[in-house]
Amino acid sequence: MLRGLSRAGLGSIESNEQLIELAAKYGFQAVDVDALALVESHTVEGARELLKSRGLVIGSIGLPVEWRTTEEAFQEGLPKLTQAAQAAAALGCTSCCTYVLPSTDHSAAHFMALATRRLRTCAQILGAYGIRLGLEFVGPHHLRTRWANPFIWTLDETLDWIGAIGEPNVGLLFDAYHWYTNELTVADIEKLRAEQIVHVHINDAPDVPVAEVLDNGRVYPGEGVIDLAGFLQGLQRIGYTGAVAQEILTATPPTDAPDVLAQRSKAAFDKVWAAAGL
Amino acid sequence: MLRGLSRAGLGSIESNEQLIELAAKYGFQAVDVDALALVESHTVEGARELLKSRGLVIGSIGLPVEWRTTEEAFQEGLPKLTQAAQAAAALGCTSCCTYVLPSTDHSAAHFMALATRRLRTCAQILGAYGIRLGLEFVGPHHLRTRWANPFIWTLDETLDWIGAIGEPNVGLLFDAYHWYTNELTVADIEKLRAEQIVHVHINDAPDVPVAEVLDNGRVYPGEGVIDLAGFLQGLQRIGYTGAVAQEILTATPPTDAPDVLAQRSKAAFDKVWAAAGL
């Protein structure tokens, strides 16, 4: 598994380049950056060289398509998606992810039908470039009732949805926070096959009742109560070898300097990696 | 368009053969019968000859798969579906239909995901035999709240669902009753293309407020308040040429003899066909 960084948790990162430098400086192996922006700033060759020289790969790009609102907004995003997929593929990245909110103001059934079609189209475009689409189920309880109608938030529902989408290149973005807030176990991870997992997020939860855990109340790996050793061991055991990217969502951005936060992230990874015996 | 009969509305029909005889006797051109049962009783050749000699085609078969409950029940139905599809195709029938209840005790979003995958599989099997799958949206208000969670019941939602299923051979079973209880207009029919309609049901509604119309409170065509002339004209205008099958669902079965009820059905069709200028 590759130690990965995203911007979430590093404070006011000003550029992809800064994220890349910090990731390299603190021994990370993967970064979640905008591949298209990188290619536009550096050319394909330049971006490849930049990543290679820092010993980094791209863990995942974000899905640049608005699939949750109007058909018009959805259609407008597809040209960008083809460009982003082409850029990601050119840089060797094979993962693109989006998250799934656990409630919705739409009719839940109708929204599921629309979203199934739209995400299938996204997967088909990504598939043309050898990229997989990862769907992140979102567990915190408060979001399940945040909008009018419950949507889906469990692992099993998400796997069923992936079946409904029906494309070979769709899988999970597996986030430790949602694994925890769904009260899943290591055994649940071990029921998965490695190829069902497109990308992994790691972070930790404060010591409050699980039903009160807030989505933007995350802490650094090893600073909370999630069994991250078990989480990582489970992933290891099923043969997952991709990126495990830190994503610390907080109500207010941390005020420490990015370098300090990246150093803290390294310490966090060292701790949980060691705890997992990796 | 072909005048069609189903068992619903003819009282205690005892066999496919009886339905066929009554349909022929009263000038109908299509019957909704169980093609597989017909083939099993008569052989393919015998069943073809029976239908041909009575001047009848099969309007549609019902989908013999339980797609609404467990995965096990779903899987158990597929061998039967392949047999039914093969029998229907052998008898020249190209339509297979199922109805969609407007509410559900399942999580609506999760059930939509499961049902999308299951009906796609059904469509794929039917497609191997050149048969289309028609989905019937169900409009009566009382059913929208009959189970815990709203599912879908409108024309537009159903078209979106057909898009999510994503197979070329899925379309609508368009029922006058659900057109009426959704308060759709002739203009809504005219926005459709004929090939989006797999099968049509005809029947009428009593003169009560539309929100109080009961699914099993149907009357014979022309005996109620639905604008069936407009309904038929709309279908005619977009070029629909398939079967229009009577389906009279009632709380208690009619007690008249099937022959009397078939005669009454003929009169009903004569009336609305004339009103539509067909």
Added chain:
Amino acid sequence: MLRGLSRAGLGSIESNEQLIELAAKYGFQAVDVDALALVESHTVEGARELLKSRGLVIGSIGLPVEWRTTEEAFQEGLPKLTQAAQAAAALGCTSCCTYVLPSTDHSAAHFMALATRRLRTCAQILGAYGIRLGLEFVGPHHLRTRWANPFIWTLDETLDWIGAIGEPNVGLLFDAYHWYTNELTVADIEKLRAEQIVHVHINDAPDVPVAEVLDNGRVYPGEGVIDLAGFLQGLQRIGYTGAVAQEILTATPPTDAPDVLAQRSKAAFDKVWAAAGL
């Protein structure tokens, strides 16, 4: 059916705008133009207004994707396809076409596998914008042996291929020249359903043995030996209501002025339309 013009047969047309003016001047109802170029020159609103003021719709756009050579070339075309599809949809065009050469220097089976996947991806992208993909089978005998291995050139093979592609929005570009060089009949047209036809090309063939007809030896409708009255009547009978676009491919471009050639095209359409009783 809509009388349509493409550039092929009008000599040195210098712009989409010139084609549009000539089409309008000579009473055509559809033009095959590059929707994306039109939108880029005029904005969506401007292009809509231009077409509307001339009483024209776009018959079809060409598929801007290289699906016949390398995977890299294929992938490079997809961003352009999303843009072209978005532009076409914004202008009300629902058709995009490509032609299929009847022989290939690739292994025929392997190329069929690659082309099936690639055209499916194209169809999926087009489908996201409500656009259909039309495949033009190409009949002239000399092209069947022009490259090392026979590919496909018949109507039935093309329909089977459409089945293999398996998307709901793929159909035929039906060209009178290929209907003729395949020695198909009006009855063959009548076996089709209108919705299987995405677009139509019209042109005529010189009076030489059918096996000697050259792909770029076409003449104006009514100036050759193809039964264009039967062709149009067949299309009319099955309910085809889309564009019928002239496409005159010749070994050397005609030297007459575009205005003269457009006038000649009008006369040609008048003649065959009259012969068909349209």
Added chain:
Amino acid sequence: MLRGLSRAGLGSIESNEQLIELAAKYGFQAVDVDALALVESHTVEGARELLKSRGLVIGSIGLPVEWRTTEEAFQEGLPKLTQAAQAAAALGCTSCCTYVLPSTDHSAAHFMALATRRLRTCAQILGAYGIRLGLEFVGPHHLRTRWANPFIWTLDETLDWIGAIGEPNVGLLFDAYHWYTNELTVADIEKLRAEQIVHVHINDAPDVPVAEVLDNGRVYPGEGVIDLAGFLQGLQRIGYTGAVAQEILTATPPTDAPDVLAQRSKAAFDKVWAAAGL
């Protein structure tokens, strides 16, 4: 990886039960048997118990559908396929395989289109039961010209075809004989992901020039010239954990008693397993 036996190479095996007994007696862990027949003779519970008591799983079932000839023959096989899939799933088998002949008397491109659609349908049905479809590319040179037109026989072509079929549950049946006759290397195996392999066949080739190796001239593992140690190590390295089933096709059946041949098979497996360090 599981040591597996099929009937091919064991002489006149008279029943599934006999194959099961021999496999158990000689320490095999998997058998390629007809799951449906087993269920029909023993009931699901009985067949499960039989396999379990002998320490065996089913490696793969054969695809009981004629996808190479007429549409009618294809359609006739689908009811059987649903039953076979249901039986296999009930017995815990998740693999179903078919072989692909490297030449054909059909038009190669047209046959590829037909076969793509038909095998997609098979995959869709199998997928409904959680079963994967493995396609076996066939390498021996003499078969490449045995019928009029070359079809496909290489690993890369087969992977491209799997992409054209486009279902998530289609992969390779990887046979050591076809790996050898295609002159592939261990590095070619290592480029695969384990989940691309549905099933594996093992056998050996006599010491003749590779272009003269006959499909039905196979010998027991370790008795020929194929680098089976490298073959198995490559599979091991990419994480393949499924069955490796012996399949010895010969011009005339071996005359030794099945028990003798099964014992010889055990010795063959012991030898190559040891050589591979497994």
